Amino acid sequence: MSAQDLAFYYLSFAMILSGLFTVFSRNPVHAVLSLLVLIVHQAFMLYLLGSEFLSAIQIIVYAGAVVVLFLFVVYLINLQKEARFRVFVRRFSLGLIFFILFGFLFVKYFVLIFSMSTGLRTLLPIDPTSSQALKMMARYLFTEYLFQFELIGVILLVVVFGTVFLLRKVKEERVG
Amino acid sequence: MQFQLNLNLVASEIILILISSLIFLVDRFIKNKVYAFVISLLTLVFLNFLIFFIPFGKFTYSYSVDFYSSTVKLFLIFGSILLVFVYYNFLQDYQKLNYGEVYALTLFSLLGASIAVSAMDFITLYLGIELLSIPVYFLIATNAVYDKKNVEGSLKYFVVGCFSSVLLWLAIGIIYYQCGTLEFKEVFFNSAQLPNKNYIVFAALILIAGFSIKMALVPFHMWAPDAYQASPIPITAFIAGIMKLAVLSALVKVLMVSFTPVRVEVRELLIPIVLLTILVGNVMAIKQDHIVRMLAYSSVAHAGYAFLGLISAEFYGYAFTIYYMVIYLFTTIGIFAVLTYLARLDQDYMMIPNLSGLSKALPMVSFLMLVFLFSLAGVPPTAGFMAKFYLFLSLIKGGQIIVAILAIVFSVIGAYPYLRVLKVIYMDPLPAEPSKVSYGLTFFIPSFVTLFLIIILGIFPDYVSSFIQRTFYLYLSLLYFHF
Numbered sequence: 203m204s205a206q207d208l209a210f211y212y213l214s215f216a217m218i219l220s221g222l223f224t225v226f227s228r229n230p231v232h233a234v235l236s237l238l239v240l241i242v243h244q245a246f247m248l249y250l251l252g253s254e255f256l257s258a259i260q261i262i263v264y265a266g267a268v269v270v271l272f273l274f275v276v277y278l279i280n281l282q283k284e285a286r287f288r289v290f291v292r293r294f295s296l297g298l299i300f301f302i303l304f305g306f307l308f309v310k311y312f313v314l315i316f317s318m319s320t321g322l323r324t325l326l327p328i329d330p331t332s333s334q335a336l337k338m339m340a341r342y343l344f345t346e347y348l349f350q351f352e353l354i355g356v357i358l359l360v361v362v363f364g365t366v367f368l369l370r371k372v373k374e375e376r377v378g
Numbered sequence: 379m380q381f382q383l384n385l386n387l388v389a390s391e392i393i394l395i396l397i398s399s400l401i402f403l404v405d406r407f408i409k410n411k412v413y414a415f416v417i418s419l420l421t422l423v424f425l426n427f428l429i430f431f432i433p434f435g436k437f438t439y440s441y442s443v444d445f446y447s448s449t450v451k452l453f454l455i456f457g458s459i460l461l462v463f464v465y466y467n468f469l470q471d472y473q474k475l476n477y478g479e480v481y482a483l484t485l486f487s488l489l490g491a492s493i494a495v496s497a498m499d500f501i502t503l504y505l506g507i508e509l510l511s512i513p514v515y516f517l518i519a520t521n522a523v524y525d526k527k528n529v530e531g532s533l534k535y536f537v538v539g540c541f542s543s544v545l546l547w548l549a550i551g552i553i554y555y556q557c558g559t560l561e562f563k564e565v566f567f568n569s570a571q572l573p574n575k576n577y578i579v580f581a582a583l584i585l586i587a588g589f590s591i592k593m594a595l596v597p598f599h600m601w602a603p604d605a606y607q608a609s610p611i612p613i614t615a616f617i618a619g620i621m622k623l624a625v626l627s628a629l630v631k632v633l634m635v636s637f638t639p640v641r642v643e644v645r646e647l648l649i650p651i652v653l654l655t656i657l658v659g660n661v662m663a664i665k666q667d668h669i670v671r672m673l674a675y676s677s678v679a680h681a682g683y684a685f686l687g688l689i690s691a692e693f694y695g696y697a698f699t700i701y702y703m704v705i706y707l708f709t710t711i712g713i714f715a716v717l718t719y720l721a722r723l724d725q726d727y728m729m730i731p732n733l734s735g736l737s738k739a740l741p742m743v744s745f746l747m748l749v750f751l752f753s754l755a756g757v758p759p760t761a762g763f764m765a766k767f768y769l770f771l772s773l774i775k776g777g778q779i780i781v782a783i784l785a786i787v788f789s790v791i792g793a794y795p796y797l798r799v800l801k802v803i804y805m806d807p808l809p810a811e812p813s814k815v816s817y818g819l820t821f822f823i824p825s826f827v828t829l830f831l832i833i834i835l836g837i838f839p840d841y842v843s844s845f846i847q848r849t850f851y852l853y854l855s856l857l858y859f860h861f
């Protein structure tokens with residue numbers, strides 16, 4: 203096992219653990235901080251795969267901006283009362299039946315896949331470790347994937363519109 | 379590599395973006411909200427004609443205008459035209475929701491639907507489905523001005539929708555790992571050459587799981603009743619009718635184009651899901667007292683019926699799936715138009731026992747309810763019967779006789795909830811004469827157009843079903859044999 207493998211296993215284990223902490227911690231500040239840990243580990247994982255640019259973006263945008271915004275929200279509104287634990291789905295037995303049924307299907311194909319011969323290789327169009335990767339990524343983004351790029355802009359626009367609509371001042375209902 | 383940037387192809391999308399942004403821009407300055415209704419209605423009617431004049435072609439590999447997407451868009455926009463009337467009718471009495479933004483967010487959602495059905499690329503498909511769902515989360519959450527509990531339904535839907543996105547990305551990742559591409563047709567060519575297709579089947583399983591959250595198929599149907607009950611009634615019709623048609627057509631396109639090499643394995647995956655969906659949806663609908671919850675469970679079951687066409691694994695079965703969903707769309711809009719009228723009369727009418735003896739007070743509304751519920755149950759003179767008949771026919775032709783028999787037995791169970799409502803309306807005594815609200819044109823247009831369509835398509839189903847069949851035939855032949 204090489205050093206790179208060791209680093210991979212450490213990073214994935216830490217990511218899973220901090221993800222579980224994010225979900226299960228009762229205190230919202232702890233949850234946000236575990237999310238930060240998750241994102242930093244994710245950035246290192248991307249660095250390990252050879253894409254320096256994406257790992258820098260991960261740190262700057264997610265760790266630097268998004269998580270800080272979350273912290274602001276948590277500090278600005280006092281969430282202590284809302285943070286109590288509540289059951290999301292009450293019928294556990296029904297869920298268990300479906301879990302077993304679909305778990306069976308998943309396990310069947312997992313076994314089929316891992317019993318297969320090795321040597322499958324990805325057919326990536328770009329080698330992410332090459333020095334040209336960033337240039338190629340920019341070119342793909344503005345030529346072949348132009349439509350998707352614009353579409354993401356529309357989705358963000360809709361989210362802004364919807365938030366403004368949700369927080370409007372409600373007018374009084376006419377009586378009768 | 380060459381690709382086209384022909385803006386004529388995306389004209390309808392650009393018009394939708396511009397009009398809905400315009401409504402957002404001017405809404406604060408106009409007191410009378412009728413303007414939003416008029417603008418949306420005119421836009422949708424214009425788009426319905428524009429569909430016939432948009433040329434076929436591709437916009438950067440990932441967006442294609444072809445027979446399939448144009449046909450589905452035609453039904454989506456026609457349904458939205460009828461639905462806008464229901465919106466107007468509802469918002470007259472619910473002034474706290476009466477903002478132009480309600481129409482504008484719906485138009486944005488329709489934009490997402492039309493992108494999802496014309497996507498030729500997994501990323502565009504995913505983004506289209508997100509754009510379809512995000513405005514709906516907001517629309518459900520705004521209903522909190524009437525009851526704070528409605529936020530719960532919206533949040534549940536949002537969390538489950540995020541889970542669906544995660545599953546979709548997992549499937550897309552596996553497909554990219556195996557095929558090295560995300561374009562539907564290239565996925566087909568590359569996966570057909572793979573020596574071992576287990577990865578592709580696994581990806582199809584996860585993809586169907588992701589889609590079945592959006593369609594509320596059985597293991598993931600828990601959000602549906604809460605979200606349906608929490609949302610305003612016309613929005614419920616939008617979720618149940620238009621969203622389901624759009625998501626299902628996108629899934630049919632993916633299965634038809636990309637996953638043809640693993641068609642038989644996908645069929646075996648679908649059989650338990652679909653049979654459980656029909657059974658659970660119908661059985662759970664029996665004991666519901668809230669009529670919207672009852673319709674939510676019945677819409678779970680109807681999504682299951684529509685998937686029966688996919689089990690036949692033949693292209694006529696796929697066409698009948700779309701046909702069934704179109705008929706279900708018309709029926710849903712009709713029944714929710716009637717429910718909107720009842721909700722304007724009195725919010726208590728949403729509970730089924732309170733409907734007793736309605737036929738003596740409101741005979742016309744009761745008759746409309748009768749026809750729509752018969753169509754949902756599948757009683758012969760209505761279109762719902764013919765749609766179910768075609769699906770069972772395609773199953774038997776595909777050699778799945780046991781599945782067909784089980785589905786028919788389950789659909790007999792499914793007739794009970796609808797007949798129970800009709801029994802309460804027609805046979806129970808009338809407690810007191812209710813107050814009346816004038817009907818108005820916005821009630822007559824959606825309910826009578828759908829009534830007309832349901833009865834005509836029940837007697838002459840051939841017009842629409844052969845139209846959809848020919849669309850599929852032309853689409854597939856142009857896709858594979860015309861390079």
